[in-house]
Amino acid sequence: MHMSTKSSRHARKTAQRKLRLQISVVIEPDGDSFHTYCPAFKGLHVDGADEKEAIRNAADAIGVYVNSLVSHGEPLPVGPDCSVEEVPVVPRGAFLRHLELQWPSLSMCGSS
Numbered sequence: 001m002h003m004s005t006k007s008s009r010h011a012r013k014t015a016q017r018k019l020r021l022q023i024s025v026v027i028e029p030d031g032d033s034f035h036t037y038c039p040a041f042k043g044l045h046v047d048g049a050d051e052k053e054a055i056r057n058a059a060d061a062i063g064v065y066v067n068s069l070v071s072h073g074e075p076l077p078v079g080p081d082c083s084v085e086e087v088p089v090v091p092r093g094a095f096l097r098h099l100e101l102q103w104p105s106l107s108m109c110g111s112s
Contacts, residue, residue: 024081025058040082
């Protein structure tokens with residue numbers, strides 16, 4: 001099958017788009033280790049010897065979970081514990097960083 005140059009360029013641009021997933025995880029001490037689960041992903045529970053290992057294990061498990069959803073044509077469970085946004089393109093040499101702020105309530109931010 002032959003693809004036109006315009007279609008080829010569009011396919012390359014589409015393939016280069018990146019998404020940023022923001023996923024909540026809950027980490028809690030569990031005896032001498034740490035238990036971590038992800039409210040957005042049913043059944044996703046991991047542990048680790050310390051908090052850092054528990055987070056790393058959660059990230060690995062989330063990657064497997066998301067790949068499984070994609071391969072089965074299932075949607076991401078977007079909601080309060082899982083959000084998706086397209087990563088903006090930044091100029092060469094610039095940096096993109098995301099800041100997270102915890103705010104007391106919606107009523108204090110002018111949003112309802």
